[in-house]
Amino acid sequence: METVGARRTGIALTDRQRIAWLRLIRSDNVGPATFRDLINHFGTAETAIAMLPELSRRGGSTRAIRVASEAEAEAELETAHRYGARFLGIGEPDYPPALRQIEAAPPLLAAKGNLSLTSLPAVGIVGSRNASISGAKFAAMIARDTGRAGYAVVSGLARGIDAAAHQASLETGTIAAMAGGLDQPYPPENLPLYAEICEGRGLAISEMPFGWEARARDFPRRNRLIAGTALGLVVVEAASRSGSLITARLAGEFGRLVFAVPGSPLDPRCQGTNGLLKEGAIVTTSSDDVLEALKPISGTEFFTTQQVEEPSWDEEKPIDVPPGDRERTIIVDALGPSPVDIDDIIRHTGIAAATVYLVLLELDIAGRLHRHPGGLVSISMTE
Template sequence: MSAGGEGRRGVVLTDRQRLSWLRLIRSDNVGPATFRDLINHFGSADAAIEQLPELSRRGGSARAIRVASIEEAERELETAERFGAVFVGIGEPDYPPALRRIDGAPPLISAVGDLALATQVAVGIVGARNASVSGAKMAARMARDLGAAGYVVVSGLARGIDAAAHRASLEHGTIAALAGGLDQPYPPENLDLYDEIRAGKGLAISEMPMGWEPRARDFPRRNRLIAGVGLGLVVVEAAQRSGSLISARRAADFGRLVFAVPGSPLDPRAAGANGLLKDGAIVTTSSQDVIEALAPSSRLFSDDEPVMEEPGDDETDRFAEPGDDDRARVIEALGPSPSEVDDIIRHTGVAAATVYLVLIELDLAGRLHRHPGGMVSLAFDDP
């Protein structure tokens, strides 16, 4: 695997930190937002791991939280090494710079292939699995042209449009985002393509554990990676209800440009792309439409991008355990509708650091829902 990110800003994790980060993100109820807040508040993953059982108990959990063990994390690291993969932390130089800036960026991703591609400017191309001949041809042509223009093409390794885009961009570089572990690619008919990507003609990334077999609910997470890694997203063909439209919505949420190739209103595979055009997506009939629109955005992700690192004891927001009154006020302010954390702070009058700690407690106890834009709501048991 070649070294990417030369000259880029970032802090390389030590082996101990990488192991601890993996333990923390693999523990129950620790998502990207809670991971970030735990690191910020406790100074390191090691310190945060020690606090997980108590924080979960204070949040009202009815059972002990499962904390990933050192042995579990070591086994996953060994499995990744045998597979030729590495784990890259969000503050490290080889982490995709555009992905780093999205809401809820994964703290750790696993990667196999040409790691240098991770820090190059990327564009997503997605579409129907049951692609038409013309749709696949359009995706391949755009992928080749975008690659020649200096863009890495990112997609989801699915049948149809995804596979056509990957194959056409192997010469210049392609990134495949996986829904399962790197050693569990899907679908089986694209294994030969995946082997070429792994061999260095591309890069495959995932935030799921090694050995994880993808399930239906894992694919929206993969779509989020596709939307986050690229500066823009091109939808070539998509049905009215499809994963490509989920990717397009996430891309729009992240402030990315969304492009759509118009299709015949008589073809159901064009209904989703045509709908995106009605909603304001950029009409796209050639790669030049994408290149011209993205030219200003390509300069946004420069070396001044924010990085995440363990702040250490002297730099953390240290605070005492929230009092019962503070905790009660925060919980009372929450409801089933998403709220902004700043609104909760203003409404309750509770110190910001204390509010964030209460939210961590509730999240670890499984009592908090996190929504796009950093909004939160209280989880209620189904009747």
């Protein structure tokens, strides 16, 4: 079965926009969701950058916010160029279409290797680092068969199941999602495999800066890239508490299919996968289980996405009118340590949605707001 790749859509960033986007996402307290809100409110990254100190002050921060400089952004772009990589903006044609659809998708993605892989539907394969021989063989079989059917295989370059999946799909196309910068692959024993991926038919992607060494808290972000890039996720072996289960949870939240390979109840490496089956994951005992389930969603219609671009403000840029102190106090008082929906804040306070969103943006840039899955927000009470 030959699957159909994505129709490439989107608008390329200008060099000036790419530098501004990189400056914005590398500035303090600006994550993917905040980046999106800033662009939506101010129209361009350059305008948002200029407003960051004022937003931070209005949000209650007593410290100056660090804003990435143009020189820093240019230096990182030069590092990427020397490394043979490039930065993909979320609205550009080479950005992975499925990843573009998730909540808080990375606005910029560093990529090295075969960019044509982003036009293929992808299957994620993850599992235990301490994989059994049979588990590694099964992961390799799934990777080979789905690769031959026209899918890219995406995984996290970890030892065990990840490595087996990458190795088996080197010829057909494999994508390594990285927890650190593209120049800081982990673990060390997979450096030869990483070189094969980047220099052959594979692709490596990361949202982290060059030079960034992966820490424990960076791996869930990496897992989000795997779950978001793939149409379905196959979990081969996973303990009851493992990163693979985090990836599976994210895949479910993103509306992806979750496949789990059953294993012995006596094997701790199978407790997580058996648990996923109890929760409704698709029982997977052959590659056909995966291919048949993915067939209906692998066509080009799945990849129909809205284009994302910075508007071109030919006339005047939007005017930022600060909320009044009374409105800001009401909104802050409505928040607490428990996550709430922004629509509930609007209904509770009776304040215009645009004003509520702007106050939340101020708190966010000041480092006081916490974002949660599903668009929920909360505020720290230890001010």
